[in-house]
Amino acid sequence: MASATRQGASDPVRPRSVASAHRAPVRASGQVMEAFARMAHAVSVATGSIYAFTGAMAVIAIWAVLGPVFHYSDTWQLTVNTGTTIVTFLMVFVIQHAQNHDTRSIQLKLDELISAIASASNEMIEVENLSEAQIEVLYQRYQQAARAKASEGDA
DSSP: OHHHHHOSTTOSSSOSOHHHHHTSOOOTTHHHHHHHHHHHHHHHHHHTSHHHHHHHHHHHHHHHHTTTTTTTOHHHHHHHHHHHHHHHHHHHHHHHHHHHHHHHHHHHHHHHHHHTSSSOOGGGTTGGGSOHHHHHHHHHHHHHHHHHHHHHHHO
């Protein structure tokens, strides 16, 4: 519980609680961003499952079996090409969102360890489960703390 004693109003880095990060001002587009984040997370989890892989393999197997039925026509080829292109295009955005979210979360965890080597705060253990707004509040606090430490070193 060393982090509980360090936490408080005098520490500009640590929020009083993760809930206090939730009270950050949210822009009008924040609801759209949060809806996208929730959707992207759900799609990422679903498409990363064995069921999604099995489903994709089944679709390709059915498509391949239907090749002779459609005499390997241009329409038969265009069907799978179009489908895979659309899925790939959309998945690029979902994967990039997940990667950005995870990268920032990992960076916050590393910042916590660097700032408190002897007694890292347990608040950062599940930072990847915070909303985008909560992560942004924590990120801005660590940036401010880093600037303050840098200016102390220059003095």
